[in-house]
Amino acid sequence: MNLPPPALSRRSLLAGLSALALPVRAQAYPSKPVTVVVPYAAGGTTDIVARLAAHSLSTLTGKTFVVENKGGGSTTIATGLVAKAPADGYTLLANEMTQTIVPALFPKLPFDPIRDLAPVTVFAEAPYVLVVNAKVPANNLRELVQLAKAQPGKLNFASGGAGSGPHIAGELLKAVAGIDMAHVAYKGSGPAVSDLLGGQVEVLITAAPTVAAQMGSGRMRPLAVAHGQRLSSLPDVPTAAEAGFPGFLIANWFGLAAPKGTPAEVIAFLHAEVQKMIRRPEVREKLVAAGAEPVAMTPDQAARHIDAEARRWGELIRKAGIKVD
Template sequence: MFKLAMSTYRRRLGALGACLVVAGVSPLAASAQAQEYPAKPVRVIVGYSAGGAVDAVARTVGQAMQGSLGQPFVVENKPGAGTNIAVRAVIDAQADGYTLLMAANALAANMALYQPMPFDAEKDLVPVSLVGRVPVVIAANASAPFGTIKELIAAARAKPGSISFASPGNGSTPHMAVEFFKRAAGISLLHIPYRGGSPALTDVIGGQLPLVAVNALEVQPHVKSGRLKVLAVLSTSRSSVFPDVPTIAESGFPGFEASVWYGLVAPAATPKPVVAKLHAEVQKALQTKEVRDRMAAVGGEVLPGSADMFAALIRSERQRYEKLVREANIKPD
């Protein structure tokens, strides 16, 4: 009986030792994995068409990280379903750091817009790093009878619901921004959703509608050509591409802000050392002149900071959009 007991004890001790060895090796293995990462090209999925602001930011940051890490960062455009197709592709991808998403505000907004909820960003994804932000602008046809936000408010109050504004679509960040602004200003504007910023801009330039809400990058060439005029930049500070245009705060709404933000996220189970390495590389990229100049060229700014800051932003934006969607009864296209 003693021999049997000792034999059993040795087997259990051996099993325990094996568990201890595995437990001891796992952190080292994860660390080694992070040191070797990336050993092949990294996909950066974008839920928008090529040529837009999110695409431009993804390619700019990807180029900088490619130079630093020695592997291609390949941007893959997967537009559709308000970016839900792209988000789902990343959630379902292998959690090894080789599939990332360059996300924007829709990541937070879509959890409120779509029912049933298509994903839970706070559980299904892990924030890697904020990248930057570009302000939303409210612009008007060059011949519109108002040239400032104060004049627009006066016109809207004189004839409630008579002034239309175009946006890239129901639930888009510019649409949401104007909904927030309408409430702050106590005015009524008629929303006309389009499928993208380009057709919305085309109709406002053509005079079919007087107003459009888009990001600064999309409106910039049309302002330069004189076909549109920017009434206000919805950011806390003046835009580098529209230095003469007042911010919404300067127009009488202190504390109001509406920007398109960008950030990298990965599948939730991505190893922490890999996420940490990616975060450090993004921070390094944001310090380069090339990335800063590119962000400034599209009217934005870089946003260095911790992954916890990005997680807090997603959480707060989700709550803000949930309230707006409920109160304004906003439905996706």
């Protein structure tokens, strides 16, 4: 009776066990609560979207996903916490557009906001909308540009702070349209919206959810969406391209990221569950109600998107000379 060499049998056994290892590890995750860190205080759009994701993932997996708010430091506190966390999939970042702005604003951080995180996916985006105080004599983006060119530096555009998304959006419009507007920085989007409604500033460019509640107030007027197509939540508002400014494109986006080095099977598991999540009609409805549009990106696509955004905004920040205190 011929038996295979003992060493060969051991090798075959080890190979078989190795083949089983990945599915077993993927099935075992998560074996304890997963924390989704939000880089802002509770109540904002990023927080709302992150809580929707955490609740949906808990429902889909039967496991616990909890949100922890870590605001401050222009999102660097939360981003640094996740970047330095164990790479085991139990600490995730609710990442968004600011991740791609921070590197140019804070070049001396003790971590790399891009390279020290592994994207899981980008699953929603909230294109920016340009709104003006109702008394501004412009009914569309082209008329606003003509008004700005007729009185350089006289129009003010608001933002929630130096280096914030609305600040970047205003600088982008200035570059694309060849106009000059004065930037007025506030401590948060709430005061910026209040002063726009009050007429202290004329222009605000921000993610649609920020101003959605005030759209019907009669005190502000939407002129354009900085997106390739009209929004389902604002179907009557034309795109910037329709007004002749196709380069005016900016949107906040929402995703999940894990510390660099997180096992590929954990990333794959999370990505697959998020894809199931955004296919659920009730989730899509809630995203649209919040002013966001569902999207689907693989980890590789999300990584390329983040890299491209970081290069784009980094160049704009340097050219505009944007600094933060």
